[in-house]
Amino acid sequence: MKQKEVLLEVKDLSVSFFNKTGEVQAVRGINYTLHKGEVLGIVGESGSGKSVSSHAILRLTPDSGKVKSGEILFEGKDILKMSKKEIRELRGNRIAMIFQDPMTSLDPLFTVEYQMNESLKKHTNLDAAARKKRIIELLEMVGINQPERRAKQYPYEFSGGMRQRVMIAIALSCDPQLLIADEPTTALDVTIQAQIIDLLKELKDKLGMAIIFITHDLGVVSDICDKIIVMYAGKIVESGEKRRIFYQQQHPYTKGLLASVPDVDSDVSEKLKPIKGNPPDMSTLKPGCAFAPRCNCAMQICVREEPPLMEMEEEHEAACWELLKDEVNK
Amino acid sequence: MHTSRYIVKRIILAAVSLFAIITLTFFLMNLMPGDPFMSEKATEENRAILIAKYGLDQPVYVQYGKYLINLFQGDMGTSYVLQKGRAVKDIIFESFAVSMQLGLKALVVALICGIVLGCISGLCKDKLPDNIIRVFSSLGISMPGYVVASGLMIVLAVNLGILPVTYNKPGGEIMPIITLALYPTSYLTRLTRASILEVMNQDYLRTERAKGMSEFVVVFIHALKNSLIPVITYLGPLTASILTGGFVAESVFNVPGLGRYFVTSISSRDYTMIMGVTIFYSALIVVMNLVCDILYKVVDPRITLD
Numbered sequence: 001m002k003q004k005e006v007l008l009e010v011k012d013l014s015v016s017f018f019n020k021t022g023e024v025q026a027v028r029g030i031n032y033t034l035h036k037g038e039v040l041g042i043v044g045e046s047g048s049g050k051s052v053s054s055h056a057i058l059r060l061t062p063d064s065g066k067v068k069s070g071e072i073l074f075e076g077k078d079i080l081k082m083s084k085k086e087i088r089e090l091r092g093n094r095i096a097m098i099f100q101d102p103m104t105s106l107d108p109l110f111t112v113e114y115q116m117n118e119s120l121k122k123h124t125n126l127d128a129a130a131r132k133k134r135i136i137e138l139l140e141m142v143g144i145n146q147p148e149r150r151a152k153q154y155p156y157e158f159s160g161g162m163r164q165r166v167m168i169a170i171a172l173s174c175d176p177q178l179l180i181a182d183e184p185t186t187a188l189d190v191t192i193q194a195q196i197i198d199l200l201k202e203l204k205d206k207l208g209m210a211i212i213f214i215t216h217d218l219g220v221v222s223d224i225c226d227k228i229i230v231m232y233a234g235k236i237v238e239s240g241e242k243r244r245i246f247y248q249q250q251h252p253y254t255k256g257l258l259a260s261v262p263d264v265d266s267d268v269s270e271k272l273k274p275i276k277g278n279p280p281d282m283s284t285l286k287p288g289c290a291f292a293p294r295c296n297c298a299m300q301i302c303v304r305e306e307p308p309l310m311e312m313e314e315e316h317e318a319a320c321w322e323l324l325k326d327e328v329n330k
Numbered sequence: 331m332h333t334s335r336y337i338v339k340r341i342i343l344a345a346v347s348l349f350a351i352i353t354l355t356f357f358l359m360n361l362m363p364g365d366p367f368m369s370e371k372a373t374e375e376n377r378a379i380l381i382a383k384y385g386l387d388q389p390v391y392v393q394y395g396k397y398l399i400n401l402f403q404g405d406m407g408t409s410y411v412l413q414k415g416r417a418v419k420d421i422i423f424e425s426f427a428v429s430m431q432l433g434l435k436a437l438v439v440a441l442i443c444g445i446v447l448g449c450i451s452g453l454c455k456d457k458l459p460d461n462i463i464r465v466f467s468s469l470g471i472s473m474p475g476y477v478v479a480s481g482l483m484i485v486l487a488v489n490l491g492i493l494p495v496t497y498n499k500p501g502g503e504i505m506p507i508i509t510l511a512l513y514p515t516s517y518l519t520r521l522t523r524a525s526i527l528e529v530m531n532q533d534y535l536r537t538e539r540a541k542g543m544s545e546f547v548v549v550f551i552h553a554l555k556n557s558l559i560p561v562i563t564y565l566g567p568l569t570a571s572i573l574t575g576g577f578v579a580e581s582v583f584n585v586p587g588l589g590r591y592f593v594t595s596i597s598s599r600d601y602t603m604i605m606g607v608t609i610f611y612s613a614l615i616v617v618m619n620l621v622c623d624i625l626y627k628v629v630d631p632r633i634t635l636d
Contacts, residue, residue: 014409058539058540060536060539060540087545088542089542090542090544091539091540091541091542092540092541092542092543093542096540096541097540099533099536099537099540101533104534104535105533105534105537106534106537107534107537107538108534108550108556108630108631108632109552109555109556109629109630109631110552118538118541118543118547119541119542121544122541122542122543123542154632156630156631156632167537170537170541175336323341
């Protein structure tokens with residue numbers, strides 16, 4: 001296998017939110033590497049820090065939040081140390097983003113053409129006519145019929161799926177090297193979900209960009225991702241190549257997530273298998289493994305000390321004391 | 331588009347409501363005790379002659395019918411008391427010109443100050459500028475016009491002596507404009523602030539940032555345009571009321587505008603003036619609301635005019 005070029009390196013990233021009651025540690029020291037053209041899935045429940053960690057890549061953390069520590073190296077340069085101007089050059093140009101709710105992600109008072117033109121005007125040297133041509137091309141590429149007519153319409157004249165296609169067209173307008181897709185299918189109907197995933201897959205093969213795909217739906221990641229990171233309570237609990245996560249998962253939380261996905265072939269009378277309990281309150285985290293209170297195989301050490309991420313085999317890591325049971329018991 | 335059909339429909343509706351207003355006002359007015367000539371230093375006989383001369387001895391419905399017929403011919407009659415013998419139409423147009431001139435200036439002041447202050451307040455939420463603006467806008471909303479007018483007069487004209495007391499001297503417009511503009515400025519400030527705060531959390535602004543747009547574009551193109559929608563709704567009634575002038579501002583500063591006539595025409599039972607002023611004000615409100623609705627459509631494409 002040829003050596004892949006590193007595109008993005010996230011090192012020891014921590015993000016916290018501050019409110020009247022104190023600090024909420026949304027992301028607690030995560031590390032990962034993304035290579036060019038790779039698709040990384042970040043999976044976790046609501047509040048696991050998956051969106052927060054990805055918004056930090058574009059420095060889109062809301063005002064109440066703060067990146068406490070870490071480095072985000074994009075092609076070797078630390079995004080967190082960039083000036084506002086440099087970061088704006090990056091946004092929408094080299095790194096683009098699409099969001100969860102296409103119904104609210106476009107400005108209702110401007111035409112689709114205007115909103116697409118904005119980023120082209122900022123990031124490219126194309127003249128007005130060339131930009132217009134590019135807009136039509138992009139809309140065609142994301143599967144919007146009659147692009148000339150549709151470009152002049154307002155967001156309210158598009159359905160949810162169509163709006164997400166417009167969002168994708170905007171994101172891809174300047175040929176980004178990295179696309180961050182923050183739950184892009186969550187707000188859509190199942191059939192539309194599949195269409196959007198297929199579109200992203202197709203465009204990824206065509207344009208060769210890397211994608212960070214954030215979702216809570218394992219079915220979605222299985223379709224599109226090369227690598228998967230499972231997050232729980234602001235930490236990575238397991239990460240690895242897609243097949244390893246699906247067939248040789250080690251962390252009890254990953255096991256629980258996979259077990260909770262309903263199987264089409266299973267008996268209808270079979271009940272869903274949820275993971276019992278709730279995610280922890282991130283403002284009052286106790287020492288030890290954050291998943292321990294919900295874990296079936298929790299040991300004494302699990303409530304005392306936090307397990308480190310351990311490499312199981314090449315490109316497969318998990319953070320669980322169970323994996324070191326023999327040594328722990330010694 | 332159906333815009334022209336919509337406008338025609340609205341004009342017909344407006345005519346219907348104007349007709350209702352005319353009818354209601356006419357009969358209510360005649361229910362009031364007294365008549366236009368009760369203060370005349372005339373004998374009973376002479377008063378009776380005057381009343382007969384103007385046809386006020388006839389049954390109310392006959393008077394009403396005659397008034398309507400004249401109105402359709404563009405004749406609003408002559409003033410009975412306030413400017414005896416002058417055509418109501420001329421009085422209204424003359425005084426409205428004064429009120430409008432003053433009102434337009436006040437409107438511009440209110441719009442600019444209200445929106446700018448509202449933006450500052452919203453963008454600096456809970457910081458010092460916001461707190462200061464909020465205190466003053468609350469004051470501006472809660473202070474009655476006569477307090478503002480007489481306060482201004484005492485401080486600026488009497489104590490400091492920097493502005494003249496009455497309207498017709500140089501600089502005399504400033505205090506009436508402040509009096510007229512203070513309430514709408516404060517209201518617009520609060521409206522814009524609330525609206526900006528809501529809009530600043532919208533997802534589409536995050537999209538704009540993610541596209542690499544500068545904070546200036548995010549705030550002053552996308553956020554501002556979206557937050558002005560509720561402001562436009564308030565613009566219709568505001569424009570009508572500010573253009574016709576405030577009774578208080580015009581009385582205190584002795585402005586020969588239309589605002590004074592709203593009250594004086596009623597207290598002096600100047601029937602034709604009451605009708606004229608009411609019709610004029612109603613028509614203005616109807617027109618301004620229509621203009622606002624069309625403006626609404628221009629700003630917000632989601633609005634359909636049906």
